[in-house]
Amino acid sequence: xxxxxxxxxxxxxxxxxxxxxxxxxxxxxxxxxxxxxxxxxxxxxxxxxxxxxxxxxxxxxxxxxxxxxxxxxxxxxxxxxxxxxxxxxxxxxxxxxxxxxxxxxxxxxxxxxxxxxxxxxxxxxxxxxxxxxxxxxxxxxxxxxxxxxxxxxxxxxxxxxxxxxxxxxxxxxxxxxxxxxxxxxxxxxxxxxxxxxxxxxxxxxxxxxxxxxxxxxxxxxxxxxxxxxxxxxxxxxxxxxxxxxxxxxx
Numbered sequence: 105x106x107x108x109x110x111x112x113x114x115x116x117x118x119x120x121x122x123x124x125x126x127x128x129x130x131x132x133x134x135x136x137x138x139x140x141x142x143x144x145x146x147x148x149x150x151x152x153x154x155x156x157x158x159x160x161x162x163x164x165x166x167x168x169x170x171x172x173x174x175x176x177x178x179x180x181x182x183x184x185x186x187x188x189x190x191x192x193x194x195x196x197x198x199x200x201x202x203x204x205x206x207x208x209x210x211x212x213x214x215x216x217x218x219x220x221x222x223x224x225x226x227x228x229x230x231x232x233x234x235x236x237x238x239x240x241x242x243x244x245x246x247x248x249x250x251x252x253x254x255x256x257x258x259x260x261x262x263x264x265x266x267x268x269x270x271x272x273x274x275x276x277x278x279x280x281x282x283x284x285x286x287x288x289x290x291x292x293x294x295x296x297x298x299x300x301x302x303x304x305x306x307x308x309x310x311x312x313x314x315x316x317x318x319x320x321x322x323x324x325x326x327x328x329x330x331x332x333x334x335x336x337x338x339x340x341x342x343x344x345x346x347x348x349x350x351x352x353x354x
Contacts, residue, residue, distance in 0.1 A: 130190035137183025307347035
């Protein structure tokens with residue numbers, strides 16, 4: 105009984121690993137296939153030249169020489185299949201990740217809405233402030249005299265910047281939104297000189313979504329001051345018009 109459970113667990117883990125690693129495996133096989141195709145083509149050409157010389161046929165490719173290229177065709181076709189397969193699996197994983205972000209984001213927005221309805225706006229602010237306080241206690245942060253400490257919930261980390269730089273970043277994000285019709289979180293982080301995140305490419309805004317669900321398309325930013333236990337002030341950046349994972353669908 106224990107052996108069968110062990111085998112089932114081992115098979116389950118192997119299947120899960122292969123599912124996650126399939127795009128990488130196919131990509132590696134495709135890369136190997138490209139090299140193998142080139143090598144096979146070189147060898148087939150040498151054989152074809154020998155056959156042509158042996159038969160003395162230079163005006164027409166001998167049938168024996170054509171057969172030399174059959175392995176090249178097989179290897180080449182397999183390589184193409186690996187490349188297209190890896191691309192298809194990557195797309196599927198990206199779609200699954202995007203769907204997960206949409207569900208998670210929707211649940212989080214419902215939670216915030218219900219918290220405000222049942223406990224009031226002040227309770228929501230206190231909860232979020234308490235979370236930031238806890239994160240601050242886990243970090244060793246020092247802020248220079250010329251800059252301030254900021255926190256943005258989607259980024260999930262504290263960062264140091266000047267108020268002028270933050271306001272400019274918010275302006276340029278909205279400028280991109282107005283000019284192009286959409287913008288994502290990583291654009292905001294780039295304007296703030298922060299590293300991009302995986303979620304930053306998935307979450308964003310669109311003019312149509314803003315008009316349809318919020319009645320306006322400009323991304324408002326609210327700066328809420330939080331005083332830490334040691335007296336240091338932190339500015340929490342809030343967005344009433346929150347970014348969503350399906351912004352490109354509108």
